[in-house]
Amino acid sequence: MPPTADNLPEAANRRLTGGAWSSGLSVADFASGVDMGMEPVGYVQGYAVMQWSWYMATGGFGMRSGGFGGLSGGWAGTPQRRGQYVEQWQCPHGFVSAEHRMYGANYELTWLEDSWATGWGLAIERMIDEAKELGATGIVGVVDAMRPLVGGGTNEFRASGTAVVVPDAPRLATPFSTYLSGQRLAKLIEAGFAPVSVVATLSAVRMLGYCITHYQLAGSTAGAWYGAGASGVSGVGPVDQVNRAEAAARRLARERVRAQLGADILHGATLERSEREIGEGDLSIQCTLKGTRVRRFKDFDPLPDASPVVRLG
Amino acid sequence: MTLQDEVRRAVAAVATPPTAKGTAGNPRGTTSDLTIDETLLLHSAGWEPVDLVYGISWWSIPWGVWQWATGEVQEASAAFAGAMDHAAKQLRQACDQAGGSGVLGVEVGVRVSSHHISIELTGTAVRRIDADSHHFEFVSDLSARDFVLLVRAGWWPLGVAAGASFVIAPRRSAREWASQQGQNVELPNLTQALYLARERAMERMQSSGVAMKADGIVAVKLREGRASSSVRVIQFVAIGTGVHLRTAAHRSIAPEMVVPLDEVVREFDVKSLRSGKGE
Numbered sequence: 088m089p090p091t092a093d094n095l096p097e098a099a100n101r102r103l104t105g106g107a108w109s110s111g112l113s114v115a116d117f118a119s120g121v122d123m124g125m126e127p128v129g130y131v132q133g134y135a136v137m138q139w140s141w142y143m144a145t146g147g148f149g150m151r152s153g154g155f156g157g158l159s160g161g162w163a164g165t166p167q168r169r170g171q172y173v174e175q176w177q178c179p180h181g182f183v184s185a186e187h188r189m190y191g192a193n194y195e196l197t198w199l200e201d202s203w204a205t206g207w208g209l210a211i212e213r214m215i216d217e218a219k220e221l222g223a224t225g226i227v228g229v230v231d232a233m234r235p236l237v238g239g240g241t242n243e244f245r246a247s248g249t250a251v252v253v254p255d256a257p258r259l260a261t262p263f264s265t266y267l268s269g270q271r272l273a274k275l276i277e278a279g280f281a282p283v284s285v286v287a288t289l290s291a292v293r294m295l296g297y298c299i300t301h302y303q304l305a306g307s308t309a310g311a312w313y314g315a316g317a318s319g320v321s322g323v324g325p326v327d328q329v330n331r332a333e334a335a336a337r338r339l340a341r342e343r344v345r346a347q348l349g350a351d352i353l354h355g356a357t358l359e360r361s362e363r364e365i366g367e368g369d370l371s372i373q374c375t376l377k378g379t380r381v382r383r384f385k386d387f388d389p390l391p392d393a394s395p396v397v398r399l400g
Numbered sequence: 401m402t403l404q405d406e407v408r409r410a411v412a413a414v415a416t417p418p419t420a421k422g423t424a425g426n427p428r429g430t431t432s433d434l435t436i437d438e439t440l441l442l443h444s445a446g447w448e449p450v451d452l453v454y455g456i457s458w459w460s461i462p463w464g465v466w467q468w469a470t471g472e473v474q475e476a477s478a479a480f481a482g483a484m485d486h487a488a489k490q491l492r493q494a495c496d497q498a499g500g501s502g503v504l505g506v507e508v509g510v511r512v513s514s515h516h517i518s519i520e521l522t523g524t525a526v527r528r529i530d531a532d533s534h535h536f537e538f539v540s541d542l543s544a545r546d547f548v549l550l551v552r553a554g555w556w557p558l559g560v561a562a563g564a565s566f567v568i569a570p571r572r573s574a575r576e577w578a579s580q581q582g583q584n585v586e587l588p589n590l591t592q593a594l595y596l597a598r599e600r601a602m603e604r605m606q607s608s609g610v611a612m613k614a615d616g617i618v619a620v621k622l623r624e625g626r627a628s629s630s631v632r633v634i635q636f637v638a639i640g641t642g643v644h645l646r647t648a649a650h651r652s653i654a655p656e657m658v659v660p661l662d663e664v665v666r667e668f669d670v671k672s673l674r675s676g677k678g679e
Binding site for chain 2: 252256257333351353
């Protein structure tokens with residue numbers, strides 16, 4: 088049975104109550120943390136292994152010349168979410184051949200986003216459960232990752248960090264968590280920001296190119312193919328459908344993270360983009376946005392102008 | 401108040417709902433990829449981060465332009481310029497929408513493939529803390545530290561200036577090929593292609609700076625070498641920040657000389673123990 092909030096593995100319970108603490112911090116970060124009054128109580132971890140496919144094993148995408156009639160009611164086998172991103176493109180040429188891509192679409196891969204959120208969320212939740220077990224105030228120096236575990240069909244989500252106790256601090260129902268540790272965390276707090284939690288999201292957009300996009304990505308726009316003049320697509324020009332998909336993936340990632348922030352601030356954001364070519368003219372674009380949610384608890388102290396220095400030696 | 405007290409105060413803040421003060425005047429929450437050092441430094445100069453912004457553009461390149469010819473691949477160079485311009489416009493628009501006055505720390509991602517070039521610009525929109533209204537002023541790939549130093553010296557960033565050129569190197573004749581076999585000699589066809597690409601790219605970057613009324617371009621980064629799509633294509637990409645002098649003359653930042661007293665840490669060197677000699 089996978090561990091849950093009330094169900095840590097027995098060995099974990101034994102280990103967490105075993106006396107000596109462990110820490111994933113470097114010596115410098117450990118020393119800095121103790122200076123700040125953060126006492127390490129345990130190196131906490133959370134894992135979740137998910138069955139994984141980047142592509143949904145259903146049909147429904149082979150209807151190029153017939154159109155994507157099912158789009159408004161949902162792609163075949165593709166779960167729909169309220170307000171999900173969907174855009175369609177239509178070929179300007181009319182019927183050319185059975186292979187001609189008369190329709191194209193960009194749409195959000197909600198099932199992939201939900202799978203990622205589930206895996207990442209479980210790993211983080213389990214890490215936090217271990218910290219709660221230790222009576223921790225927070226978790227610092229969080230490291231998280233996703234990687235294939237066994238073959239190509241599974242993905243491991245993992246999260247780890249060092250649980251710390253702040254003596255005489257209010258007890259939190261859920262310990263705070265942050266990617267920061269050591270001096271960077273000290274500076275954050277001195278600057279008036281309290282770490283609240285790590286936040287992350289994955290957005291994924293599938294782009295099924297219509298004929299123009301297909302020609303552009305295949306480099307066949309320069310020739311005198313039928314309709315080139317009418318469509319206004321020259322050899323060198325913006326690939327609008329891809330640009331829309333790229334922008335949508337970033338916008339979705341930012342909106343989703345912002346929804347987790349409330350009025351707080353995302354500090355130290357990292358945006359990573361990856362792309363998978365599914366076939367000629369078809370792409371899947373993923374964006375991962377993560378960072379530490381921080382809350383301002385005091386105004387910035389007026390800072391003096393920094394003095395420029397030249398280090399000698 | 402000691403640092404330990406500050407930490408306890410911070411924990412107490414996590415236990416209570418956020419206040420409007422936490423929004424930094426931005427009710428939808430701020431996102432930023434700046435480090436805490438950069439945030440503090442910017443704040444000391446009167447600026448604050450507003451939002452993570454981006455611009456991305458793919459431009460197509462027709463089939464066959466990388467072959468059957470020598471000299472510059474005009475289509476690829478034009479696609480680079482078009483994509484850069486398009487991405488920069490998106491970045492500016494995103495900055496405006498976020499209520500920022502400029503974008504700092506812009507990371508420039510360039511991908512060149514056989515049939516398209518894509519440019520990705522990602523940075524943090526920033527604004528003046530005490531300004532009542534915000535209008536767009538600049539885009540820069542400078543870090544917050546460099547921005548603060550630049551402004552202190554009397555200069556102002558304007559925008560990202562960029563130029564690129566892709567050149568197909570001419571083939572060697574059979575005679576040249578035969579005469580160069582087995583020798584380490586210069587290959588003039590490749591050197592010339594590199595020089596041609598360099599001149600075109602630098603010239604375009606300069607023109608881009610002139611177009612934004614820059615006095616100069618700082619922190620220029622070069623990317624040169626073989627284009628991935630073809631063994632005979634040399635690419636040269638130059639990117640920097642266009643700047644102009646806002647004051648009557650350059651102001652010296654008069655840095656203070658410091659001598660660090662901390663010892664250099666000597667690392668254990670296994671090799672020297674084995675050989676009995678210092679390496």
